[in-house]
Amino acid sequence: MPPQLRSPQERRPSPPPPTGGMYYSNDMEAFYDAWVGREEQIVADLTAALALPPRRWSDALAPLVDTAVAHVAAYYEHKSWLADHDVVAALAQPARAHLPVGLGMEARAHVPLRGD
Numbered sequence: 001m002p003p004q005l006r007s008p009q010e011r012r013p014s015p016p017p018p019t020g021g022m023y024y025s026n027d028m029e030a031f032y033d034a035w036v037g038r039e040e041q042i043v044a045d046l047t048a049a050l051a052l053p054p055r056r057w058s059d060a061l062a063p064l065v066d067t068a069v070a071h072v073a074a075y076y077e078h079k080s081w082l083a084d085h086d087v088v089a090a091l092a093q094p095a096r097a098h099l100p101v102g103l104g105m106e107a108r109a110h111v112p113l114r115g116d
Contacts, residue, residue, distance in 0.1 A: 028089050
């Protein structure tokens with residue numbers, strides 16, 4: 001008997017819970033609120049690291065930038081997972097959305113997060 005094909009919902013596992021107190025929810029609004037809270041903490045950490053002497057920036061900023069990139073990736077992973085379960089909820093704009101995802105950190109930190 002050939003193996004049965006499963007739907008995308010069955011193939012994709014639920015995403016693992018992220019670190020930093022953020023949680024996954026079928027409610028995009030609740031997820032977004034938690035995600036923004038964590039983003040604000042990441043921005044605060046990046047801003048604090050910029051107060052260090054420039055010779056220490058590389059060591060201090062590298063893990064923080066990795067955290068920021070992983071945080072943005074978690075947003076899209078959750079949206080993808082949610083789209084498999086409730087496409088309308090995944091595509092709905094959260095009421096508190098104010099900046100495009102991924103641009104907010106750079107805009108509020110007032111420094112480019114890329115190497116140029």
